[in-house]
Amino acid sequence: MPRPKVFITRKIADSGIQLLKKTCDVRIYPQNQPIPRQELLRGVKWCDALLPLLTERIDKEVLDANPKLKIVANYAVGFDNIDVTSATSKSIPVTNTPGVLEDAVAEHTFALLFAISKHLVEADRFTRRGKYKSWEPLLFLGPQLKGKVLGIVGLGRIGSSVAEKARAMGMQVTYTDVQRNPAFEKKFQARFVSKEVLLKTADFVSLHVPLLPATRHLIGAKELRMMKKTAYLINTSRGPVVDERALVRALQKKMIAGAGLDVYEFEPKLAPGLNKLPNVILTPHTASATLEARQAMSVIAAKNILAVLRGKKAPHAVNPEVYKKR
Numbered sequence: 001m002p003r004p005k006v007f008i009t010r011k012i013a014d015s016g017i018q019l020l021k022k023t024c025d026v027r028i029y030p031q032n033q034p035i036p037r038q039e040l041l042r043g044v045k046w047c048d049a050l051l052p053l054l055t056e057r058i059d060k061e062v063l064d065a066n067p068k069l070k071i072v073a074n075y076a077v078g079f080d081n082i083d084v085t086s087a088t089s090k091s092i093p094v095t096n097t098p099g100v101l102e103d104a105v106a107e108h109t110f111a112l113l114f115a116i117s118k119h120l121v122e123a124d125r126f127t128r129r130g131k132y133k134s135w136e137p138l139l140f141l142g143p144q145l146k147g148k149v150l151g152i153v154g155l156g157r158i159g160s161s162v163a164e165k166a167r168a169m170g171m172q173v174t175y176t177d178v179q180r181n182p183a184f185e186k187k188f189q190a191r192f193v194s195k196e197v198l199l200k201t202a203d204f205v206s207l208h209v210p211l212l213p214a215t216r217h218l219i220g221a222k223e224l225r226m227m228k229k230t231a232y233l234i235n236t237s238r239g240p241v242v243d244e245r246a247l248v249r250a251l252q253k254k255m256i257a258g259a260g261l262d263v264y265e266f267e268p269k270l271a272p273g274l275n276k277l278p279n280v281i282l283t284p285h286t287a288s289a290t291l292e293a294r295q296a297m298s299v300i301a302a303k304n305i306l307a308v309l310r311g312k313k314a315p316h317a318v319n320p321e322v323y324k325k326r
């Protein structure tokens with residue numbers, strides 16, 4: 001029997017690749033850059049299972065390119081890069097990598113939060129440049145975190161992990177979501193509030209929603225105006241959740257104290273002016289970039305593929321309805 005074929009759109013952490021190689025022929029797009037569209041289409045036509053990254057748009061054209069495609073196993077927990085409706089209509093399971101990157105993303109959320117509120121990048125630059133001449137009582141002042149309110153927008157696994165870490169530092173937690181979670185409230189003494197109340201009262205607002213039509217520009221000019229002048233916005237979810245041009249204007253006018261961003265509305269491009277602002281810290285979508293998370297994501301993607309190739313249900317299908325239709 002011929003071995004099944006798996007196409008991976010860019011080199012990923014090795015553990016899942018090794019797992020796949022035991023029973024499958026694996027082809028990986030060899031360049032360290034997002035795969036060009038034509039190469040992607042060629043790869044899809046060749047394979048039984050596709051393992052793309054969040055940088056690839058897996059739309060109807062891609063799915064149409066191979067009527068025998070058995071699975072799209074995204075190397076990410078977010079899957080807004082995939083036309084899931086089209087995949088479902090073709091009975092193709094789409095999978096993601098949940099349950100392994102919450103801590104990585106929550107830790108990065110705090111890395112951004114610390115870095116921006118404690119002026120770490122500026123202070124480092126200042127010190128390296130020999131500007132540190134004497135101890136100064138008013139140099140690089142910022143808020144203490146203990147006792148401050150962290151407002152979590154979107155209480156999934158990542159939001160919960162952020163809450164856990166916030167509580168460990170003595171922060172108060174508020175949250176908003178489409179539904180309440182009483183167990184979470186009890187565990188972390190968290191307060192459920194409306195989006196408006198959260199924005200008006202939080203010292204730090206941290207975004208953890210998936211990108212959906214309803215969450216696009218969830219934070220725009222109006223919402224930024226609601227935030228305290230002393231508050232910080234942290235985004236490790238998806239760029240288009242924030243109206244980035246409105247954020248640049250808000251930061252220029254010092255309507256809020258600062259922002260920590262790992263994701264961008266026009267990724268990998270930045271909205272004009274963003275990179276000139278001193279009150280923002282920027283990272284290149286690396287929130288899940290721990291060695292542990294990236295290896296675990298690789299294994300999960302591989303396991304989803306192997307299950308489907310063996311005629312089983314994918315453990316992490318985001319469109320489980322494909323199995324009902326059969």
Ligand code: DGY
Pocket residue numbers: 054075076077078079101237285286287288289
């Ligand atoms: C995800 O998995 O969706 C993350 O954005 C990758 O870092």
